Amino acid sequence: MYQIVPVAPSEQQTARGAGGSPLKKKLAHEGRPLVIAGMLGCVLVLAAVVAWCYYSASLRKAQLLKAELLDLNKDGFIIHNMTGAVVFSMTFRSGTLDLDSCSKEGNILSCTRSNSGKLNFFIQTVRPKDTVICYRVRWEELQNERPVEHAMAYNDSHWYGGAETATQYWPIRIQGEEEPQPFITSDVYSNRNAFGGILERYWLSSNATAIKINDSVPFHLGWSEKHRTLRFQARYQDSPFKPEEGQQALPELSYRVCVGLDVTSIHKYMVRRYFPKPIKVPSPEVFKKPLWSTWALHKTAVTQEKLLRYASDITKHGFTCSHLELDDRYTADYGEFDFDPQKFPNASGMFDKLGEDGFQVSLWTHPFINYDSINFGVAVEKELLVREPSGELPALVRWWNGIGGILDFTNPEAREWYSSHLHMIKTRYGVTSFKFDAGESSYLPRQFSTLVPLSDPSTFTRRYTEMAIPFSERAELRVGYQSQDISCFFRIIDRDSVWGYELGLKSIIPTVLTISILGYQFVLPDMIGGNAYPNRTAGSSDGKNVLPDRELYIRWLELSAFMPAMQFSIPPWAYDNEVIQIAQKFTELHETLVAPRVLELAGEVLDTGDPIIRPLWWIAINDEAAYKIDSQFLIGDDLMVAPVLEPGKQERDIYLPAGRWRSYKGEHFDKCPMYLTDYPVDLDEIAFFTWVH
Secondary structure, X not given: OOOOOOOOHHHHHHHHHHOOOHHHHHHHHHHHHHHHHHHHHHHHHHHHHHHHHHHHHHHHHHHHOEEOOEEEEOOEEEEEOOOOOEEEEEEEOOOOEOHHHEEEEOOEEEXXXXXXXXXXXXXXXXXXXXXXXXXXXXXXXXXXXXXXXXXEEOOOOOEEEEEOOOEOOOOOOOOOEEEEEEOOOOOOOOOOOOOOOEEEEEEEEOOOEEEEEOOOOOXXXXXXXXXXXXEEEEOOOOOOOOOOOOOOOOOEEEEEEEEOOOHHHHHHHHHHHHOOOOOOOOOHHHHHOOEEEOHHHHHHHOOHHHHHHHHHHHHHOOOOOOEEEXXXXXXXXXXXXXXXXXXXXXXXXXXXXHHHOOOOEEEEEOOEEEOOOHHHHHHHHOXXXXXXXXXXXXXXXXXXXXXXXXXXXXXXXXXXXXXXXXHHHHHHHOOOEEEEOOOOHHHOOOOOEOOOOOOOOOHHHHHHHHHHHHHOOOOEEOOEOOOOOOOOEEEOOOOOEOOOOEOOHHHHHHHHHHHHHOOOOOEEOOOOOOOOOOOXXXXXXXXXXXEEOHHHHHHHHXXXXXXXXXXXXXXXXXOOHHHHHHHHHHHHHHHHHHHHHHHHHHHHHHHHOOOOEEOHHHOOOOOHHHHHOOOOEEEOOOEEEEOOOOOOOOEEEEEEEEEEEEXXXXXXXXXXXXEEEEEEOOOOOOEEEEEOO
């Protein structure tokens, strides 16, 4: 504290004249803190003003980077549900946004720069209905050809969808660390780590969120168990995806994320909005009566004599038949469309005999023409085959029956040539339909060219599935990509005759549920007992053929009876009278109980796309237990099935969701949800329950 000391006028004068008195110097010295304090005060005020301005700008920027229930930052975005909980998280792995380049106009939040250069980024908010909010997200590089990658977190929820896989789990299990791989149709029987022949760029979460990757994206999928993420990547480098002709190889990752009130309602919205629907229901006879295939029983050793005896045995043992399926190999070479006269010396007479006995017959077909077939030269001359990148020579491919060319189904002439041969053999012998085998894009050469360039290799799968349309009443495909409107049966890939999750009995329910969620409802669950391949069969040999384990066969049969269609190959009479009686019991139960309900639901598929075979959470949206059950399923909303899938078991634990249920034994369960532990199920039984209204 200082004080002011008055000075007399004479003293002031003296001081001025003397150049400054000691008192003046003292006062000047003591006044310095005042000046410093004043300056410090000004600095503090200025800092406060700057901080306030920065805070205000930050608030404005924070508001700018928000959309309805969505928060964006430089590293990604999160989405909340109506209660404020985070239900979806996406991290930008390949770059960060320059937030100073971001702006908001209406319902579109956009940015023009990342840490690596110019880009086109936006999130557009759309409210298609009161209970659904969707976000269109796009990250398009404008300068860099490097991959664009976003990582979707699991958020402690359960995810479903994507693709058929060799080891199928429900819900999806993230195991290990996998770099993003091309998300294209592949043969998972031969490559067990690939994505399967039926796939869609669609995933669904128990958090009532769904994501669909846009068709234009050169899409690769990876995952991380450590970080619990699915990795979505767009790239052209080291990839079978190609940019559209005339466009730069600048990758774009775009997708839609939709949030609803519950998992069932958001899935219904996504299916109705984004998936094509079949235009008709296939033949009711295939839903009602078993299909009988020669494959697992005779493999490529099938002959006219064996086929006629097979048909005779079906009748002799009292079984019905929707149609016989004559599988590989009835032609002399692969790529031909008539019968091998050595193995089928009187094909016309054989068809006449089968027709008289009430049998319809379908034939196996495929897209390959082996180099030793008489049709290979024809196809080369007519330029019907997929070609090498130069376009000058046909590209040879290796498949499970040799080496040859593969028909180019982007070429109208190839489509017409193939279709005309199918129609020709159909007309000549009275063939009812065809089993279309293969069709996965993994059978295309690594480098190839087609008449119509394929930016997405899986478009080849779509073009192949279109070949089944004229024969769809009883046609069968094992591949599907954007093919939900092909109104035929879709068969899951060959099963091994084993119990487990890798192409075994336990994989059937997870696989059928997965492809049903992807929009494929007319499901053929492959052959009862599996394919009985040597070294991939749990069972014994009768000296001639490898037979699946007897108990495995029976449990497989019981499960198949509650699927949309049944398919035999290894016949029940390969075992004993008890197995024959169990098979007769369940084929009758399928026709009288299951098929009428399935056909009713099949008719609804044309309008809704809703699954026929449904997960338990379909009717139990708030039930955490229902999200994890992979060994039970629903037919519609009111018939629940719980097969025995373990060897040596005549009991199982069963979960009953909320509601009132009546068992197949007549028991009533009113205080659900509940677990029935060690519920007894004899070898000749399958547990099923009906919902009591």
